[in-house]
Amino acid sequence: MAAEKALLRLVACGSVDDGKSTLIGRLLYDLGTVPDDQLAALERDSKTVGTRGGELDFALLVDGLMAEREQGITIDVAYRYFATDKCKFIVADGPGHTQYTRNMVTAASNADVAILLIDARKGVLTQTRRHAYILSLMGVRQVVLAITKMDLIGYDRAAYDKIVSDFVEIAAALELPRLAAIPVSGVSGDNIASRSASTPWYDGPTLIDLLEGAEPREADRNDQPLRMSVQSVVRPNLDFRGFAGRISAGAVKPGDAIRILPSGRTAKVARIVTADGDLPEAVAGQSVTLTLDHEVDCSRGDVIAAADAPCEIADQFQATIVWMSETPLYPGRRYALKIGATQAHATITDIRHGIDIETFEPNQARQIEANGIALCNVSLDRAIPFDPFERSRDLGGFILIDPDTFETAGAGLIHFALRRAHNVHWQALEIDRDAHAAIKGQRPAILWFTGLSGAGKSTIANLVEKKLHAMGRHTVLLDGDNIRHGLNRDLGFTQADRVENIRRVAEVAKLMADAGLIVLVSFISPFRAERDLARNLAREGEFYEIFVDVPLAVAEARDVKGLYKKARAGELKNFTGIDSPYEPPEKAEIRIDAAAMSPADAAEKIVAAISAARS
Amino acid sequence: MASKRLSHLKALEAESIHILREVAAETARPVMLYSMGKDSGVLLHLAKKAFFPGKLPFPLLHVDTTWKFRDMYAMRDAAAAEHELIVYRNPDGEAKNVNPFDHGSEAHTTIWKTEGLRKALSEFGFDAAIGGARRDEEKSRAKERIFSIRSEHQRWDPKNQRPELWSLYNTKKRAGESFRVFPLSNWTELDVWQYIEAENIPIVPLYYSAERPVVRRSGTWIMVDDARMRLEPGEKPEMRRVRFRTLGCYPLSGAVESDAASVADIIREIIESNASERQGRLIDSDTPSSMEKKKQEGYF
Numbered sequence: 051m052a053a054e055k056a057l058l059r060l061v062a063c064g065s066v067d068d069g070k071s072t073l074i075g076r077l078l079y080d081l082g083t084v085p086d087d088q089l090a091a092l093e094r095d096s097k098t099v100g101t102r103g104g105e106l107d108f109a110l111l112v113d114g115l116m117a118e119r120e121q122g123i124t125i126d127v128a129y130r131y132f133a134t135d136k137c138k139f140i141v142a143d144g145p146g147h148t149q150y151t152r153n154m155v156t157a158a159s160n161a162d163v164a165i166l167l168i169d170a171r172k173g174v175l176t177q178t179r180r181h182a183y184i185l186s187l188m189g190v191r192q193v194v195l196a197i198t199k200m201d202l203i204g205y206d207r208a209a210y211d212k213i214v215s216d217f218v219e220i221a222a223a224l225e226l227p228r229l230a231a232i233p234v235s236g237v238s239g240d241n242i243a244s245r246s247a248s249t250p251w252y253d254g255p256t257l258i259d260l261l262e263g264a265e266p267r268e269a270d271r272n273d274q275p276l277r278m279s280v281q282s283v284v285r286p287n288l289d290f291r292g293f294a295g296r297i298s299a300g301a302v303k304p305g306d307a308i309r310i311l312p313s314g315r316t317a318k319v320a321r322i323v324t325a326d327g328d329l330p331e332a333v334a335g336q337s338v339t340l341t342l343d344h345e346v347d348c349s350r351g352d353v354i355a356a357a358d359a360p361c362e363i364a365d366q367f368q369a370t371i372v373w374m375s376e377t378p379l380y381p382g383r384r385y386a387l388k389i390g391a392t393q394a395h396a397t398i399t400d401i402r403h404g405i406d407i408e409t410f411e412p413n414q415a416r417q418i419e420a421n422g423i424a425l426c427n428v429s430l431d432r433a434i435p436f437d438p439f440e441r442s443r444d445l446g447g448f449i450l451i452d453p454d455t456f457e458t459a460g461a462g463l464i465h466f467a468l469r470r471a472h473n474v475h476w477q478a479l480e481i482d483r484d485a486h487a488a489i490k491g492q493r494p495a496i497l498w499f500t501g502l503s504g505a506g507k508s509t510i511a512n513l514v515e516k517k518l519h520a521m522g523r524h525t526v527l528l529d530g531d532n533i534r535h536g537l538n539r540d541l542g543f544t545q546a547d548r549v550e551n552i553r554r555v556a557e558v559a560k561l562m563a564d565a566g567l568i569v570l571v572s573f574i575s576p577f578r579a580e581r582d583l584a585r586n587l588a589r590e591g592e593f594y595e596i597f598v599d600v601p602l603a604v605a606e607a608r609d610v611k612g613l614y615k616k617a618r619a620g621e622l623k624n625f626t627g628i629d630s631p632y633e634p635p636e637k638a639e640i641r642i643d644a645a646a647m648s649p650a651d652a653a654e655k656i657v658a659a660i661s662a663a664r665s
Numbered sequence: 666m667a668s669k670r671l672s673h674l675k676a677l678e679a680e681s682i683h684i685l686r687e688v689a690a691e692t693a694r695p696v697m698l699y700s701m702g703k704d705s706g707v708l709l710h711l712a713k714k715a716f717f718p719g720k721l722p723f724p725l726l727h728v729d730t731t732w733k734f735r736d737m738y739a740m741r742d743a744a745a746a747e748h749e750l751i752v753y754r755n756p757d758g759e760a761k762n763v764n765p766f767d768h769g770s771e772a773h774t775t776i777w778k779t780e781g782l783r784k785a786l787s788e789f790g791f792d793a794a795i796g797g798a799r800r801d802e803e804k805s806r807a808k809e810r811i812f813s814i815r816s817e818h819q820r821w822d823p824k825n826q827r828p829e830l831w832s833l834y835n836t837k838k839r840a841g842e843s844f845r846v847f848p849l850s851n852w853t854e855l856d857v858w859q860y861i862e863a864e865n866i867p868i869v870p871l872y873y874s875a876e877r878p879v880v881r882r883s884g885t886w887i888m889v890d891d892a893r894m895r896l897e898p899g900e901k902p903e904m905r906r907v908r909f910r911t912l913g914c915y916p917l918s919g920a921v922e923s924d925a926a927s928v929a930d931i932i933r934e935i936i937e938s939n940a941s942e943r944q945g946r947l948i949d950s951d952t953p954s955s956m957e958k959k960k961q962e963g964y965f
Contacts, residue, residue, distance in 0.1 A: 055673040056670060056672075056673065126826070133855070155830070159830040284719050286718050294716075296832070333671070335671045391687075449830060451835055456839065
């Protein structure tokens with residue numbers, strides 16, 4: 051076996067029961083990858099838990115976790131390895147179950163080539179369309195269509211041809227350019243490692259030959275302009291300053307002119323430093339450390355690009371989002387975005403439309419559920435360097451992280467910038483927020499009252515405002531009455547509208563604080579994520595979350611406006627505490643036990659606490 | 666542009682270096698587990714490359730069981746001369762003098778390794794432990810992430826792992842949670858050996874065949890490495906030409922008969938032979954799906 055091989059990443063996709071595990075198991079077996087002791091275990095397991103009546107059940111070689119062995123399905127992405135004389139293959143095994151779009155997307159994300167399985171008995175199914183769509187979406191341009199279980203249809207050529215032509219239609223619609231089809235059987239091994247006598251009408255290469263013929267995606271990245279995301283600045287001593295990263299596209303030589311993004315500063319490459327000595331050239335895929343001919347600002351998250359062909363910089367773009375979290379995506383909510391070594395805060399400003407991955411047609415969507423896909427407008431808190439996803443997975447693919455749970459909530463593929471950063475010129479404000487505040491002799495603040503309906507938020511906020519006014523402070527109170535009836539009168543009470551409601555209030559509060567005011571906000575604001583959003587918009591130390599805490603039973607007993615009664619009667623939908631959740635604050639600056647304390651005492655306590663915090 | 670295509674070893678190396686740099690950049694207090702085995706040797710070699718010309722930005726940690734081979738302790742001391750290296754022994758194990766003979770392999774491994782690692786990580790406040798585990802080693806590892814999040818109690822929840830797309834690793838965590846990071850995830854045993862040969866990485870001599878005193882147990886050869894080895898009635902050490910495919914505690918590491926005396930010999934042997942490397946480990950066969958259970962409890 052040669053020591054020098056190419057590395058190819060492969061994704062295997064198929065519907066449940068297409069025999070995917072069997073086919074992969076068969077590949078491992080035929081290539082001699084399965085050691086004797088595992089083979090003995092396979093023989094033993096085939097008799098006890100196998101589904102082939104005691105014959106070797108190759109699927110058992112790949113179905114690993116206890117839980118899925120019991121359920122008989124693959125529940126997550128698994129990775130397998132096999133090698134031929136020419137190639138080492140990394141196989142991402144993407145499950146075929148309907149609800150597991152996220153796993154399929156994950157498995158396809160690094161693939162150079164895909165094997166898409168179709169059960170010869172069933173032909174093209176909706177799931178086949180789904181898999182083909184995801185491969186196209188994720189930029190997997192080389193697809194091997196494996197028609198499996200040929201043995202079960204008597205190696206019927208006409209049936210095979212029909213399936214292939216059905217699929218070619220789909221592939222054309224999805225622009226999957228490099229397509230090969232092959233009749234196989236995992237159980238009998240037809241056309242996998244060697245040509246099968248049962249399919250004399252098939253004169254193409256074996257499955258292994260087809261896979262070996264695929265191109266690693268680095269191959270076409272080498273012809274592109276240089277891109278390297280800076281992972282870290284290497285400063286072992288005062289004389290050395292290097293920028294470490296992995297080249298994602300192009301090639302670099304000492305003397306090459308580069309541009310650092312987003313700053314746009316230019317320099318020349320001095321050395322390509324590695325532990326094996328300086329290199330005369332480095333290419334896509336290599337991890338290196340670059341030094342430059344003069345000292346320039348450059349830090350983690352910046353991109354080093356060819357000076358004459360830099361990537362774009364933008365803070366707003368259009369992207370396809372694949373949602374993975376059980377909590378739906380709502381426009382307006384803030385997520386952490388990670389792309390290359392760069393991080394930013396991102397908000398989906400608009401869901402343009404959802405995408406039906408069976409018909410490939412657009413559909414109306416106000417939120418994205420788990421395993422949903424949608425075309426969205428995304429807005430960031432700062433401009434970042436990027437390339438369109440179709441040119442670069444590394445600088446065009448991002449993940450969204452939920453700021454509350456820290457789960458990887460979604461993945462996104464950038465299509466194009468909606469507004470280029472160089473078109474954005476923030477008005478240079480000569481009268482700044484400090485000047486506004488100074489004229490009033492006060493420090494701006496946002497007092498954010500949250501709690502159940504009927505907890506007493508507005509009563510307490512009113513008393514606090516009176517006290518502050520008496521102290522000569524310039525205040526403003528934002529509550530449901532003056533916001534819901536005006537600015538936000540287009541919003542209802544669905545989860546998505548509630549998120550947007552609070553986002554607008556948070557933005558208004560921020561503007562008013564910039565104007566130098568002390569802003570009192572009295573809103574139920576049931577979701578932690580939105581309150582955190584408001585907090586993040588505010589200046590450090592100017593945001594006070596005030597939790598007006600009463601048990602639901604107490605608020606309901608008060609029922610000043612008769613709303614609980616209506617909600618219980620089913621006349622009011624999405625009422626917080628009844629059929630919509632309230633997420634209590636975890637880090638409120640001030641908590642008021644409103645069941646035990648009078649509103650006057652509460653107001654006293656709040657003013658005292660804020661004065662103490664600011665003195 | 667075929668000439669510019671990276672070989673599989675160079676591609677794997679570049680990926681591992683990228684991962685190591687990500688851990689160092691994004692976690693507060695990373696540590697690299699060092700077990701003196703061949704995978705540890707490769708991992709250490711890659712870390713040196715990742716941070717060249719700087720020093721390693723994290724210490725090495727050896728979770729000791731006191732029952733490793735003497736050659737392994739020599740290797741560890743050599744590494745300690747070059748890098749910051751912490752040796753941790755679980756105080757419970759020391760107090761109770763835990764050993765494979767009186768306590769059995771399962772309790773021995775749990776107390777020294779699983780609990781020892783857990784305690785070491787929390788005592789030093791490490792929030793990311795870099796290890797040399799590979800996905801090809803065992804079926805339950807095939808689904809392991811590169812950045813694998815562990816609960817406050819350092820448990821692995823195979824159903825609650827974050828999807829990993831492209832080369833993006835979500836390194837956010839709550840207080841108390843930590844990561845296990847596996848830069849060698851995509852390497853196979855053969856890749857490791859080919860890389861050791863290509864890069865001339867030093868390894869413990871136990872991997873090479875030599876005449877060694879051994880006894881036959883559970884279908885494998887166990888080496889009598891020091892006087893603490895307890896012989897069963899009728900057992901008598903004999904000299905055999907053996908070598909080890911994996912190394913652990915000497916009373917629990919099975920040797921295979923072999924004449925492979927160089928890395929090239931070993932590579933030839935692996936390609937020709939058909940026994941998986943974990944076969945020599947007595948702990949994997951304790952109970953069905955035992956590795957998956959150990960991982961959930963916090964074993965590496």
